Every structure is written in C-alpha cells, then in structure tokens.
Amino acid sequence: MPTRDLSQPLDADATVYPGDPAVELAPAATHETDGYRVTELRLGSHAGTHVDAPSHTEPDGRDLDAFDPEEFVFDARLVDCSDASAREAIEPAELPADPDAELLAVRTGWSDRWGTERYVDHPYLSERAAAHCADRGVHVGLDALSPDPTPSGPAPESGDEPTGVPAHRELLGSGLFVVENLTGLADLPERFELRAYPLALARADGSPVRAVAVW
Amino acid sequence: MPTRDLSQPLDADATVYPGDPAVELAPAATHETDGYRVTELRLGSHAGTHVDAPSHTEPDGRDLDAFDPEEFVFDARLVDCSDASAREAIEPAELPADPDAELLAVRTGWSDRWGTERYVDHPYLSERAAAHCADRGVHVGLDALSPDPTPSGPAPESGDEPTGVPAHRELLGSGLFVVENLTGLADLPERFELRAYPLALARADGSPVRAVAVW
Numbered sequence: 001m002p003t004r005d006l007s008q009p010l011d012a013d014a015t016v017y018p019g020d021p022a023v024e025l026a027p028a029a030t031h032e033t034d035g036y037r038v039t040e041l042r043l044g045s046h047a048g049t050h051v052d053a054p055s056h057t058e059p060d061g062r063d064l065d066a067f068d069p070e071e072f073v074f075d076a077r078l079v080d081c082s083d084a085s086a087r088e089a090i091e092p093a094e095l096p097a098d099p100d101a102e103l104l105a106v107r108t109g110w111s112d113r114w115g116t117e118r119y120v121d122h123p124y125l126s127e128r129a130a131a132h133c134a135d136r137g138v139h140v141g142l143d144a145l146s147p148d149p150t151p152s153g154p155a156p157e158s159g160d161e162p163t164g165v166p167a168h169r170e171l172l173g174s175g176l177f178v179v180e181n182l183t184g185l186a187d188l189p190e191r192f193e194l195r196a197y198p199l200a201l202a203r204a205d206g207s208p209v210r211a212v213a214v215w
Numbered sequence: 216m217p218t219r220d221l222s223q224p225l226d227a228d229a230t231v232y233p234g235d236p237a238v239e240l241a242p243a244a245t246h247e248t249d250g251y252r253v254t255e256l257r258l259g260s261h262a263g264t265h266v267d268a269p270s271h272t273e274p275d276g277r278d279l280d281a282f283d284p285e286e287f288v289f290d291a292r293l294v295d296c297s298d299a300s301a302r303e304a305i306e307p308a309e310l311p312a313d314p315d316a317e318l319l320a321v322r323t324g325w326s327d328r329w330g331t332e333r334y335v336d337h338p339y340l341s342e343r344a345a346a347h348c349a350d351r352g353v354h355v356g357l358d359a360l361s362p363d364p365t366p367s368g369p370a371p372e373s374g375d376e377p378t379g380v381p382a383h384r385e386l387l388g389s390g391l392f393v394v395e396n397l398t399g400l401a402d403l404p405e406r407f408e409l410r411a412y413p414l415a416l417a418r419a420d421g422s423p424v425r426a427v428a429v430w
Contacts, residue, residue, distance in 0.1 A: 003285040011417035021243050021255045025417060028236050028259055036272045036380060037420040039260040040236045044243055044253050048415065057251045069427045070218040165251060197412065197425035200263065202226035202240060205252040209425075210412035212284045 006182045006194070006211040007049040008114050015119045015181075018151050020044040045206040051198050052178040056205045057168045062175065064204035069197050072177075074139060076194040076213070077101035078185060082109035084123035087149060092132040103139040103179070103194055111143035111183035120150040130167035134174040141179035141194060141211075147171065182211055189215050221397045221409070221426040222264040223329050230334045230396075233366050235259040260421040266413050267393040271420045272383045277390065279419035284412050287392075289354060291409040291428070292316035293400060297324035299338035302364060307347040318354040318394070318409055326358035326398035335365040345382035349389040356394035356409060356426075362386065397426055404430050 008014065014023040021044040029038035046052065051072065054061030077099060081090050095104065110122040122144035125133075130147060133140050140147060147167035171178050179196050192215040198207030223229065229238040236259040244253035261267065266287065269276030292314060296305050310319065325337040337359035340348075345362060348355050355362060362382035386393050394411050407430040413422030 001285075003283070005284045005415070007284075007415040009280070009415050009417055017253075019244065019249070020253055029234065031272075031274050034234070036383070037270060038232075038235055039416070039418075039420055040257070041260060041416070042255070042257050044255055046253055055252060057246075059246045065224070068218070069220045069222075069425055070216075168251070195410070195412070197410070197427060199414075199423050199425055200220070200222040200224050201254070201256070202224055203254075205254055208414050210284055210414055212412060 001214050004184050004188065004213045006184045006213050008111070008181050008183050010043065010048040010208065013115045014048050015115055015145065016044060016047055017145060020046060023047050043208065045201065045204060046180070048208045049181045049183070049211045050206050050208045051196050052168070052172060052180065052206050053204055054172045054175050057165055057172045061172055064198045064207055065200060065202060072195065072197050074103035074194040075101050076103040076105045076141065076192050078105045078107060078188050078190050080107050081123065082107050084108055086121040088123045089126040090123055090129050091126050092129045095129060095132055099133070099136055099138045101138065103141055104133060105182065105185060105194065106140060106142040107185040108142060108144045111185070114183065119145060122150065124149045125167040127166040127170060130170035134170045134176060137176070139177045140171055141182050143182045143185050144180070146180060147178055179211060188213055191215065216429050219399050219403065219428045221399045221428050223326070223396050223398050225258065225263040225423065228330045229263050230330055230360065231259060231262055232360060235261060238262050258423065260416065260419060261395070263423045264396045264398070264426045265421050265423045266411050267383070267387060267395065267421050268419055269387045269390050272380055272387045276387055279413045279422055280415060280417060287410065287412050289318035289409040290316050291318040291320045291356065291407050293320045293322060293403050293405050295322050296338065297322050299323055301336040303338045304341040305338055305344050306341050307344050310344060310347055314348070314351055314353045316353065318356055319348060320397065320400060320409065321355060321357040322400040323357060323359045326400070329398065335360060337365065339364045340382040342381040342385060345385035349385045349391060352391070354392045355386055356397050358397045358400050359395070361395060362393055394426060403428055406430065
C-alpha cells in the first residue's frame with residue numbers, strides 16, 4: 001500500500017507553540033563510554049506533529065490514554081485551503097458541506113514554513129468553521145501549528161494579542177481530536193487513511209506522533 | 216480489523232534500563248493559568264515500548280530516521296517462550312527453524328512484571344538464538360526489557376555483572392530492529408501485523424512507540 005510520512009522532524013529546530021518547551025535531544029549514553037547510544041529527550045506533549053486530546057483545552061475532557069489505539073486511525077479527506085493568506089480565517093464555505101469522512105485534513109501549505117518565524121502566521125479555522133466540523137462529528141488535521149491564530153511572540157499577557165482558542169474549544173469540547181503540524185499534504189489522494197497513534201503517556205493532553213498516510 | 220495495544224504505559228513508574236533517564240511528566244501549562252494543558256516530557260529514547268535502531272549499538276549503524284515509516288510495519292509471528300525462567304537463555308531450538316515472517320515476537324511473559332524489581336530478571340536470547348534470527352533477516356520483538364541479560368543494578372563498573380550486548384549486536388549489526396517492552400502478547404493470534412512507527416526524532420538511536428497488533 002502506498003504510504004507517505006506526514007510528520008515534521010523532531011529536533012532542536014522544531015517550531016513550538018509560544019511558551020511550550022523547546023525540543024532538546026542530548027546524549028544519555030554513548031558508544032565510547034557505555035557501548036551503546038541512548039538519547040535523553042525533552043519535549044512538550046504538543047511538540048512536532050501531534051494529536052490534541054480533548055483535555056488539552058477542556059478541564060473535563062478525556063485524555064488520549066482513555067481511547068483505544070484504533071481510534072487514531074482515520075478515514076481522512078483532504079481539503080485544499082492553500083489559497084488562504086497569512087493569518088486569514090478559513091470559513092465553512094471552504095469546507096465540504098458533507099465531509100463524508102472521519103477527519104478533514106486541511107491543507108494550508110504552511111508546512112513549507114516549518115522552522116521559520118513565518119510558521120506562526122498560519123491561516124486558521126474561524127470559530128464557525130470549527131463548529132461546522134464539530135457539528136458533523138469530524139476530527140480535524142492541518143499542516144499548521146494550530147486551528148486557532150497563534151500569538152506572534154511569547155505567551156500573551158498584555159491583551160494586545162488574540163486570546164482564547166475558540167476553534168480548539170469547538171472541536172475538543174465535542175470530544176474530537178485535532179492533529180497539528182502535519183506535512184506532505186500536497187498531492188495526496190483526496191481520500192486516505194491517516195494513522196496517528198499517540199504514545200501511551202499517562203494523563204496525556206497530547207502526544208507527538210508519527211503521522212502516516214496510507215491509501 | 217481486530218486491534219490490540221501492545222504498549223506499556225509511559226509514566227513515572229515505567230521501568231527503564233539501568234542508567235537510562237527516568238520518565239518524568241511535568242505540567243508546562245495548565246487550564247488555570249494558561250487556558251490549556253501541556254505537559255513537559257522527559258524520557259530516554261529507549262523508554263517504554265520502543266524500537267532500537269541499528270545505531271543503538273553499532274557506531275556505523277543506521278538511525279531510525281534513515282528508514283521510511285512503512286518499514287516499521289511487520290508481518291509478525293508469535294513465539295511462546297513463556298516457560299523460560301528468570302535470567303534463562305532462550306536457545307535457537309526454541310525458535311522456528313524457518314520463521315517465515317518479518318519479525319519474531321518472542322513472548323517471555325515478563326511483561327506481567329513491568330514496574331517491579333523483577334522486571335530486569337527477564338529471560339534473554341542466547342547469542343546463537345540472536346544469530347539464528349539475524350542469519351534469516353528477521354527482526355525481533357519481545358515483552359521484556361532487552362534481548363540481552365539486564366544488569367540487576369545501576370550500570371556495571373565492577374566487572375561483576377554481565378557485560379556486552381551480544382544479542383543486540385547480532386541483530387542490530389545486521390541492520391535489523393529490536394522492539395522491546397511489548398505487552399499483551401498472550402493469546403494473540405500466531406500471525407499478526409505489528410505496527411511500531413517511531414517518532415521522527417533526529418539521529419534516533421531508538422524511539423518510544425505505540426506498538427499495535429492488527430490481524
């Protein structure tokens with residue numbers, strides 16, 4: 001079966017959400033000293049390509065470890081929104097009226113900016129577009145940092161930056177998942193199977209995943 | 216398709232190889248302070264259920280990120296070695312002469328001891344048993360900490376403990392993978408598909424995975 005890797009690389013250059021832990025990889029054992037190589041990983045639960053649990057934004061939402069792994073295999077449908085501009089809202093009219101899929105994979109094209117300052121200026125889902133998906137029980141994946149606008153600097157405190165995460169709350173508040181920081185969506189078939197198994201982390205509000213498309 | 220989770224939980228109680236980093240999960244953002252929950256993960260590249268790269272023990276071995284993700288989907292065959300005792304070697308006679316599979320999933324039954332001191336006293340593959348697999352180009356998975364005997368305390372320095380990792384070197388030195396700390400092998404069908412996609416870590420000597428059986 002044709003397979004494509006939809007995962008961004010996890011290294012010290014990985015773009016993270018403002019305020020999230022950076023990705024750090026450090027030697028914990030080496031061939032020279034120990035006879036084998038082990039790496040210490042430090043990263044946030046939302047680093048790289050990852051799945052958001054309902055509990056990410058919902059105090060009463062379920063953690064990822066409350067779901068069976070097969071629930072992270074999705075009948076996915078690709079939606080090309082790559083004509084959206086920086087920090088532009090994607091509206092319901094740009095999404096299928098009847099998604100006829102378990103997950104909408106929204107292509108913004110922003111994955112090309114991974115690792116650059118411009119990556120945070122991605123398009124996003126308007127609250128109504130997120131509600132459109134939530135009302136239809138459809139999970140959302142996207143090749144951008146967030147379905148909500150991302151603050152352009154460190155975590156906002158002044159009130160000058162947008163606040164709140166309405167698209168997240170629409171989706172996660174409906175018990176759905178959001179898969180963020182996908183890549184490789186260009187030229188995918190319109191229908192594919194998305195596999196995005198989270199790690200078996202305890203009380204997981206999110207987890208890095210190796211996202212794979214199979215068709 | 217029937218699916219079973221073959222992954223040990225990743226939390227602070229996770230058994231790690233002596234000397235490896237412990238698993239630590241700490242809040243990085245909270246609903247109360249930030250409006251969303253993010254967790255900082257600290258763990259070793261060989262924490263929990265994980266895949267060993269050839270580069271784990273081989274200075275010239277390939278890292279996991281040098282392989283395509285579909286190479287971590289295995290036509291697997293279950294081998295029941297659960298009559299092996301603590302720290303007993305599994306010999307080639309206990310393995311199929313012709314594995315007729317991409318990966319042998321060796322059940323020791325030791326997964327029941329996860330999180331206890333006895334987990335390190337697992338059976339292991341003799342060097343000849345590992346060579347039996349390596350000669351046939353067969354990857355190995357097991358429900359134990361290592362295909363080699365595990366030191367019973369902190370990393371050995373005195374020479375009183377076993378040294379070297381001959382089973383690892385046979386397998387990884389042949390460019391094969393080892394999947395460690397599986398669980399849930401009891402009562403699996405003899406043939407199944409093992410999915411064990413590693414994270415897209417840079418220069419990965421190993422990676423935690425969500426291991427899943429599908430049949």
